[in-house]
Amino acid sequence: xxxxxxxxxxxxxxTLELDDPRITLLDLLRERLDLPGTKKxxxxxxxxxCTILLDGRRVNACLALALSHDxxxxxxxEGLAEGEALHPMQQAFIAHDAFQCGFCTPGQIMxxxxxxxxxxxxxxxxxxxxxxxxxxCRCGAYxxxxxxxxxxxxxxxxxxxxxxx
Amino acid sequence: MTDxxxxxxxxxxxxxxxxxxxSALQHATxxxxxxxxxxxxxxxxxxxxxxxxxxxxxxxxxxxAPARAVPGVVAVLGPAEVPGRNDISPxxxxxxxxxxxxxxxxxxxxxxxxxxxxxxxxxAGAAALRPEIAPLPPILSIEAALETGALLMPxxxxxxxxxxxxxxxxxxxxxxxxxxxxxxxxxxxxxxxxAVPGEDGDITLHASTQHPTEVQHIASRVLGCDYNRVTVQCxxxxxxFGGKESxxxxxxAAAALAARATGRxxxxxxxxxxxxxxxxxxxxxxxxxxxxxxxxxxxxxxDATLAADGGHSLDLSAGVIFRAVTHALNAYDVPALRVTxxxxxxxxxxxxxxxxxxxxxxxxxxxxxxxSMARATGRxxxxxxxRNFAGGPNGAETPYGQKLEGELIRRVWAxxxxxxxxxxxxxxxxxxxxxxxxxxxxxGGFALAFGISFGIMAMNQAGALVHVYTDxxxxxxxxxxxxxxxxxxxxxxxxxxxxxxxVERIRITATSTAEVPNTAPTAASTGSDLNGWAAxxxxxxxxxxxxxxxxxxxxxxxxxxxFADGHVSAGNHRMRFGELAQLCWAQRxxxxxxGFYRTPDIHWDPVAMRGHPFFYFSYxxxxxxxxxDTLTGEYRVLRADLVQDCGRSLNPAIxxxxxxxxxxxxxxxxxxxxLWWDADxxxxxxxxxxxxxxxxxxxxxxxxxxLLADAPARANTIFRSKAVGEPPLLLATCVWNALRDAVGxxxxxxxxxxxxxxxxxxxxxx
Numbered sequence: 001x002x003x004x005x006x007x008x009x010x011x012x013x014x015t016l017e018l019d020d021p022r023i024t025l026l027d028l029l030r031e032r033l034d035l036p037g038t039k040k041x042x043x044x045x046x047x048x049x050c051t052i053l054l055d056g057r058r059v060n061a062c063l064a065l066a067l068s069h070d071x072x073x074x075x076x077x078e079g080l081a082e083g084e085a086l087h088p089m090q091q092a093f094i095a096h097d098a099f100q101c102g103f104c105t106p107g108q109i110m111x112x113x114x115x116x117x118x119x120x121x122x123x124x125x126x127x128x129x130x131x132x133x134x135x136x137c138r139c140g141a142y143x144x145x146x147x148x149x150x151x152x153x154x155x156x157x158x159x160x161x162x163x164x165x
Numbered sequence: 166m167t168d169x170x171x172x173x174x175x176x177x178x179x180x181x182x183x184x185x186x187x188s189a190l191q192h193a194t195x196x197x198x199x200x201x202x203x204x205x206x207x208x209x210x211x212x213x214x215x216x217x218x219x220x221x222x223x224x225x226x227x228x229x230a231p232a233r234a235v236p237g238v239v240a241v242l243g244p245a246e247v248p249g250r251n252d253i254s255p256x257x258x259x260x261x262x263x264x265x266x267x268x269x270x271x272x273x274x275x276x277x278x279x280x281x282x283x284x285x286x287x288x289a290g291a292a293a294l295r296p297e298i299a300p301l302p303p304i305l306s307i308e309a310a311l312e313t314g315a316l317l318m319p320x321x322x323x324x325x326x327x328x329x330x331x332x333x334x335x336x337x338x339x340x341x342x343x344x345x346x347x348x349x350x351x352x353x354x355x356x357x358x359x360a361v362p363g364e365d366g367d368i369t370l371h372a373s374t375q376h377p378t379e380v381q382h383i384a385s386r387v388l389g390c391d392y393n394r395v396t397v398q399c400x401x402x403x404x405x406f407g408g409k410e411s412x413x414x415x416x417x418a419a420a421a422l423a424a425r426a427t428g429r430x431x432x433x434x435x436x437x438x439x440x441x442x443x444x445x446x447x448x449x450x451x452x453x454x455x456x457x458x459x460x461x462x463x464x465x466x467x468d469a470t471l472a473a474d475g476g477h478s479l480d481l482s483a484g485v486i487f488r489a490v491t492h493a494l495n496a497y498d499v500p501a502l503r504v505t506x507x508x509x510x511x512x513x514x515x516x517x518x519x520x521x522x523x524x525x526x527x528x529x530x531x532x533x534x535x536x537s538m539a540r541a542t543g544r545x546x547x548x549x550x551x552r553n554f555a556g557g558p559n560g561a562e563t564p565y566g567q568k569l570e571g572e573l574i575r576r577v578w579a580x581x582x583x584x585x586x587x588x589x590x591x592x593x594x595x596x597x598x599x600x601x602x603x604x605x606x607x608x609g610g611f612a613l614a615f616g617i618s619f620g621i622m623a624m625n626q627a628g629a630l631v632h633v634y635t636d637x638x639x640x641x642x643x644x645x646x647x648x649x650x651x652x653x654x655x656x657x658x659x660x661x662x663x664x665x666x667x668v669e670r671i672r673i674t675a676t677s678t679a680e681v682p683n684t685a686p687t688a689a690s691t692g693s694d695l696n697g698w699a700a701x702x703x704x705x706x707x708x709x710x711x712x713x714x715x716x717x718x719x720x721x722x723x724x725x726x727x728f729a730d731g732h733v734s735a736g737n738h739r740m741r742f743g744e745l746a747q748l749c750w751a752q753r754x755x756x757x758x759x760g761f762y763r764t765p766d767i768h769w770d771p772v773a774m775r776g777h778p779f780f781y782f783s784y785x786x787x788x789x790x791x792x793x794d795t796l797t798g799e800y801r802v803l804r805a806d807l808v809q810d811c812g813r814s815l816n817p818a819i820x821x822x823x824x825x826x827x828x829x830x831x832x833x834x835x836x837x838x839x840l841w842w843d844a845d846x847x848x849x850x851x852x853x854x855x856x857x858x859x860x861x862x863x864x865x866x867x868x869x870x871x872l873l874a875d876a877p878a879r880a881n882t883i884f885r886s887k888a889v890g891e892p893p894l895l896l897a898t899c900v901w902n903a904l905r906d907a908v909g910x911x912x913x914x915x916x917x918x919x920x921x922x923x924x925x926x927x928x929x930x931x
Binding site (some may be wrong): 079 | 185189192193195198199350353402403406436454650651823859864868
């Protein structure tokens with residue numbers, strides 16, 4: 001049996017045929033839509049490497065069934081930059097060396113943008129650390145990550161980008 | 166190579182520049198491709214491992230039919246399907262099987278590989294197998310292994326002086342026992358290989374590996390083919406930490422076997438659960454020691470046994486024990502001693518390399534001795550620490566015969582104390598503790614001397630391959646692998662320095678056994694030391710040829726030709742680097758060279774356990790303050806102050822990241838990361854929900870870090886830099902000491918989880 005859903009992925013509307021109701025958004029993106037920027041770290045919603053924005057909210061794509069989100073808007077790391085212009089969060093991650101191996105980075109960046117959109121942390125490092133605690137970084141680049149999020153939160157507030165990208 | 170360091174940077178982006186990681190933009194945009202992100206060739210199959218459900222037992226020949234019957238399954242491979250040898254031993258000194266045969270020796274041991282059209286079908290096939298195993302009693306602890314004499318190899322013993330007599334004659338005699346746990350690597354990118362068969366038996370393995378050459382060797386052994394049929398390539402790993410040395414090799418070999426058996430590309434990507442079940446971890450250790458000292462707390466004699474849990478097979482345990490026993494005294498001097506290192510055999514997954522490689526465990530010993538001595542003498546731990554530092558009034562020679570630089574130990578320690586405002590804060594902590602009924606502050610210090618070089622002397626070699634093209638662009642390849650530690654940018658900086666060009670002109674390329682053969686793993690902190698010199702040699706050979714052409718063209722002596730700022734010049738003569746490359750081509754001069762380096766001045770006698778095994782030592786010191794809730798045992802690291810010796814840093818930005826990350830990883834090992842096996846030997850911590858690695862909240866609230874200034878390496882290292890990958894992991898030992906201070910100095914086994922801290926508080930009456 002096949003299921004038809006419509007998703008807007010990185011601002012492009014797509015109609016998709018799913019042959020299996022169990023397909024997660026993560027597997028859909030990585031294995032069927034050639035968008036491997038979103039990473040599979042644990043595949044059980046515990047590491048945050050697969051974080052995407054779903055209707056502006058950050059979610060673990062490995063736990064979200066594609067079929068449950070018919071009509072949703074999805075933003076992944078591949079859709080953040082507009083042409084050559086990087087999103088302020090991407091710029092801040094680069095400026096603050098907020099990664100080592102880079103495997104968790106797409107999830108960190110998407111989670112950070114979601115966090116800023118939630119509007120609960122401002123530029124307080126302590127609250128940023130709390131709000132980012134669902135995204136693991138085994139290389140331990142948390143200092144750079146925290147600094148990057150604080151800086152980008154300020155830039156986004158100044159830009160009126162308080163809502164997610 | 167020249168003895169003297171070159172003049173200050175010939176280019177803005179050469180040695181010493183704080184450049185960002187070479188893939189920074191790719192990581193931030195999701196464009197960086199890890200192995201699982203590579204486009205799958207048409208017809209790619211997927212593989213899954215079938216793992217043993219029991220820890221120890223007699224295994225009947227596995228019936229593969231149930232898996233073959235699963236729709237979508239293409240092949241099921243067990244020991245009988247291995248065309249070469251069913252042996253994945255990295256050392257070649259023991260038989261270590263890819264697939265269990267006759268006997269299973271740990272829960273999660275691979276039994277077979279199922280290959281199918283989809284990953285789901287492969288997993289279903291693996292789940293359909295019904296291994297018949299007659300259980301045997303498992304050995305699940307170091308104590309049980311010691312009782313039965315189950316060892317993986319003969320003991321490694323370092324002795325000096327008349328330790329027995331010195332121990333008996335010592336005015337104060339002490340004894341202790343404690344343990345530390347293992348550690349799961351938890352690289353965010355799990356183990357993975359994509360195996361792509363070519364024609365006539367060729368095969369290419371895209372593997373997430375720290376050791377492409379070992380992947381090549383072990384895959385060839387399993388396939389029964391010459392090494393030249395197997396090409397191994399790795400652009401980057403999503404973390405390695407030692408977990409992608411020998412473990413990556415057998416996973417890649419299994420993928421290669423599947424590709425050979427089916428003639429189709431095969432991807433083997435372990436699920437997180439299978440990865441944690443089937444791959445080795447850091448060795449847990451049990452320590453038992455006796456020591457003698459005088460009334461002032463100067464150590465006179467020591468007899469210590471460091472017993473490691475090696476798991477069920479040898480793997481890399483010999484090297485881990487070597488590093489544990491050579492680092493058991495760390496930065497301290499004990500005139501007479503015996504240190505015995507044992508690798509115990511248990512029915513658990515075979516433990517393996519993990520950042521520090523036995524060094525972090527070895528260096529715990531003296532901390533326990535110092536705390537016991539503090540209790541016995543009534544003197545502060547830090548006073549005893551200083552009294553027993555190697556060098557100065559004490560001996561500087563390690564018990565295996567190599568000298569430590571005592572003044573550097575004292576310098577990093579003094580700078581860390583000063584930067585941390587230690588005396589004032591200790592007084593403040595004491596006042597806080599006196600005033601507060603339930604919260605306690607604890608302060609702990611640590612000083613480190615970490616030897617740099619592989620323990621196996623032959624591994625201290627590296628190769629590089631450099632091409633200059635006629636437009637002046639440069640292609641760089643070397644034997645080192647990139648796992649986030651910034652090796653690629655550092656080596657590119659070395660090459661930029663040699664040619665006097667900006668680093669952007671250098672194309673960094675994937676590590677490949679086809680470009681640089683017979684390499685060592687990227688491990689033991691040696692990546693930039695070894696590959697930096699190899700790349701320097703290759704680039705230097707090309708530069709010499711280019712200088713010769715320029716000198717002839719201009720009629721000047723060769724040594725007057727200078728490479729800087731993207732140009733080549735001599736006196737009033739000047740041309741762009743690319744112009745000279747074009748000129749060289751026109752004059753039929755080769756613009757390609759290999760480079761080779763072997764670490765000089767190192768030797769080791771494994772029988773006498775003496776020698777000069779390390780090219781040099783890396784020094785560091787750290788201080789931590791914790792706040793403990795005495796009602797629950799919960800705690801936070803309030804502040805950490807680190808001083809790390811990086812010699813003349815090749816790239817301070819990269820080094821700072823390495824130091825921070827290593828410290829936090831060490832803190833995780835010592836505090837929150839607990840592996841837990843049940844009574845049947847099943848690992849029950851199989852994911853991030855049950856195995857707790859440090860998150861953003863575990864980072865010390867105040868985290869101060871300094872690179873030791875004006876301390877170029879005395880050994881002739883690449884641009885007088887020092888290795889940085891592993892040493893700062895050990896600095897996290899100060900967190901253990903701070904917790905121990907908070908619990909009143911009582912025994913505190915590791916990891917020091919809140920439960921253990923609470924138990925220690927109760928035991929210590931603090």
